[in-house]
């Protein structure tokens with residue numbers, strides 16, 4: 001049984017997310033998805049949807065066997081618990097394969113790191129970015145202030 005881990009923010013699901021998770025699933029027999037905690041999404045605007053809703057939607061996808069909310073402090077805690085054979089990074093994720101491999105090694109975790117393929121739009125106007133979906137909503141429906149969420 002080869003266990004695979006994919007991870008991401010997964011705010012406002014779109015076909016790029018489905019592509020990533022379906023591609024990651026081909027690396028093994030069982031796919032676990034880790035959903036980033038809101039405070040850990042620091043490289044772009046925070047997600048609109050709360051962690052639990054993002055986790056539940058990812059869990060509902062066919063390619064995913066189980067979805068988990070990530071650890072709030074240490075991203076390697078779920079990895080230590082799940083003991084995956086492969087971590088598949090998204091095609092455009094800012095993480096460096098070698099850095100993650102070194103961190104896994106330092107913790108004595110035997111797991112390889114791969115990178116998924118990207119998906120281009122299949123038709124004009126297909127939105128493959130949560131940020132682009134948010135931008136369109138703001139543009140077409142007007143803005144508003146966001147309350148604090150986790």
Ligand SMILES: Cc1cc2nc3c(=O)[nH]c(=O)nc-3n(C[C@H](O)[C@H](O)[C@H](O)COP(=O)(O)O)c2cc1C
Pocket residue numbers: 007008009010034035036037038040041042069070071072074075076077078079087090093095100
């Ligand atoms: C191997 C790995 C495990 C991760 N585990 C967690 C975690 O447990 N909790 C969390 O909040 N973020 C975790 N992350 C971080 C986020 O998934 C990710 O870095 C980022 O914030 C979301 O990036 P993206 O949605 O732009 O792809 C992990 C990242 C990696 C590479």
Ligand SMILES: Nc1ncnc2c1ncn2[C@@H]1O[C@H](COP(=O)(O)OP(=O)(O)OP(=O)(O)O)[C@@H](O)[C@H]1O
Pocket residue numbers: 007008009010011015016017019020044089090091092093117118119120128129130131132
């Ligand atoms: N078009 C795509 N093709 C393949 N993978 C994708 C695509 N879009 C997103 N992903 C993957 O899905 C995972 C989660 O992505 P993320 O939640 O950052 O969505 P996003 O739409 O890229 O976000 P944003 O638009 O806010 O930057 C990442 O691993 C990312 O590489």
